[in-house]
Amino acid sequence: MKNKFMTADAAVRLIRDGDTVALMGGGGGLMEATHLFQAVERRFLAGEGPHGLTVVHALGIGDKATLGMNCFAYAGLVKRVIGGHWVWSPRMQQLAQTNQIEAYILPGGVSSQLFREIGGGRPGLITHVGLGTVCDPRHGGGRMNEAAQDDLAEVVTIDGREYLRYKPYRVDVALVRASAADEDGNISFEHEAANLDAAHIALAARSSGGKVIVQVKERLPRGSLKAREVRIPAAWVDAVVVDAGQRSSYDIPFDATLSGELTGEARFAPLPAEAREFDERQAVARRAACELFEGAVVNYGVGIPDAVAKLVVARGELDRIYQTIEHGTYGGSLLDGVLFGYARNASAMLDAPTQFDFYGGGGLDLAFLGFGEMDELGNVNVSRLGGLAVGPGGFIDIAQNARKVIFCGTFAAKGVKLATGDGEMRVLQQGQVHKLVKRVDQITFSGPQSLQRGQTALYLTERASFRLTPEGLELFEIAPGIDLQRDVLDQMDFTPRIAADLAVMPAGHFRVEDEGVGALAER
Known part of the structure; x- marks a missing residue:
């Protein structure tokens, strides 16, 4: 088998100008491939590209400062963002507000499910979700600024009932986060605090003829993972990057009560919130x-x-x-x-x-x-x-x-x-x-x-x-x-x-x- 392990800098060179890149993650660093995101930013700031990316993500990713989507918040690096939630990157919000990028939204669930439909080679996602909202082409079509000109969905009628068909697109690169990979590139989520849409993003890229790059915390010997522990098979994976410093969240190194492996008190608790008076x-x-x-x-x-x-x-x-x-x-x-x-x-x-x-x-x-x-x-x-x-x-x-x-x-x-x-x-x-x-x-x-x-x-x-x-x-x-x-x-x-x-x-x-x-x- 081909050795799929490489550095983050080497892996992100697989991203070409104009690619559509699918990201995953949630607020606070939940299943965020931070090491890969930072490698993309580092490469761009060094003048090596990539340029003109379309970036798609279902949920909010970032820390409102430097991490998550903030790593992509540069005019020239991205030309179009289809984001489920934007508030974790004020810089990306500013790029959208000033029409330096094409800004769109999709419902978070629709975005995740659309990855699955793309992965299965189907003609998009047909659903009632979004009818009558900003995602309906009659009410905005998901467009968030003047630079955005396309409708991401169309109205279709089936058996006399209206639905939206969210249009499929090609996924050129998936940047995925997981817990561990064996020598062949089989991927496990066992230490993660969620599954999110990791497997579906990977499948969408694989079915599109794109690349699947997975960030993990540890490399395991061949045969270490039981079949039922593998959530993304090696056949879908093009590159694996080990980040030994990968954390459960930005502030929590690892907590088995968050990953579901143990039940009990937190080993690493987040900083206590300031006591709130009754209000x-x-x-x-x-x-x-x-x-x-x-x-x-x-x-x-x-x-x-x-x-x-x-x-x-x-x-x-x-x-x-x-x-x-x-x-x-x-x-x-x-x-x-x-x-x-x-x-x-x-x-x-x-x-x-x-x-x-x-x-x-x-x-x-x-x-x-x-x-x-x-x-x-x-x-x-x-x-x-x-x-x-x-x-x-x-x-x-x-x-x-x-x-x-x-x-x-x-x-x-x-x-x-x-x-x-x-x-x-x-x-x-x-x-x-x-x-x-x-x-x-x-x-x-x-x-x-x-x-x-x-x-x-x-x-x-x-x-x-x-x-x-x-x-x-x-x-x-x-x-x-x-x-x-x-x-x-x-x-x-x-x-x-x-x-x-x-x-x-x-x-x-x-x-x-x-x-x-x-x-x-x-x-």
Whole structure:
């Protein structure tokens, strides 16, 4: 067998000008091939190319500074980026905003599943996911700036029903991260904190006649890996690069409770977060947790939904629901912030495309997600805020498919001052930015499409709760201490329907010493 092991610098010379390069990874360094990314950057800055790359990734990759997608954030190195989530690379966001690159987004699940379809030689991905959103060619076609001119999907009708066909493309190079490789190039994921779409990216490149480059932490003797431990067979692999310093995350050298190999306390715990006083996040989380029920299959997004997950753990109710995240993980204690996507002591780890299959088939009962802005039709925008490409990550796939979606966020932004903790919520200073607008800047969740699907959608904030109706958003709850006119209606760019039985939320949601009201109910 040919020796496939080589240095990172040698491996990235396989990338040619104009190639389409598929990347994998998640925030905080989750399954990120950092050593390879840095080799690409090093080669480019040395004047050796490559130039004019198309870079595709399903989830957010980077540290908002120098790692992940930041290694590719150079005009000339890339000409087109199709990214699921952009916020981990402010430099790439700036290239998009100034039209120095063609900027596109795809739903994270669609992107992962499209790799699989490309790998199987099929004519793209046909799915309902993305209808009515920015990914629909009638609402933007995934384009995030003026330099982007193509539609990444087209509308097709099958048996009288509309779908989107996301178009396939050639994958010239896959940069994949794994744990170990044997002498032949068989690849194992056993020490990774997720599987993500690694195997599907590799297959897409292989089927396209491209190159598969895999970064691993260790090289094993031939025969060391059992057949069931091999997740990418040697036949798919062109080059293997060993990075002995490969870490579980940017900050964690290795933690077997994250990879699922051991159960127990963390050996390397992330730096403790600064203690957070009781605030509007906890109040919203308490209200949102009232939607949980015994045996529910649940997904939590990033942001305030993190607080819902923490509340479930604090109440000792984790074993009463099925907790999932789009990276493919079930159960365990979810990490948050830059480590969103990691779970300690998980009960199962699937490939991300399979997880999104489960979501797309209606497997989720509840999804707790954040929002950037929302409008009178119940549309939500999280994908372009303040003129910057943000991207949806798995938001579209999840929000569109859960039986009930609960959007959790603060009512306004920039300069808001609130006081709570004594059973009431008081607004000391109104925000300069309204988040409840007449029309959202970009549709990442479609209210009208949600109504067609018969979905239940709630929009929960620290001062008011709304629900989606055929007539638009309806206000059905306000927090104790809130003045309806001054603190809610005057801070919106539209007038919502007001429920005839407008209720006041329980004071327990807003009292420090309480844990909120309501326990998991039986379905």
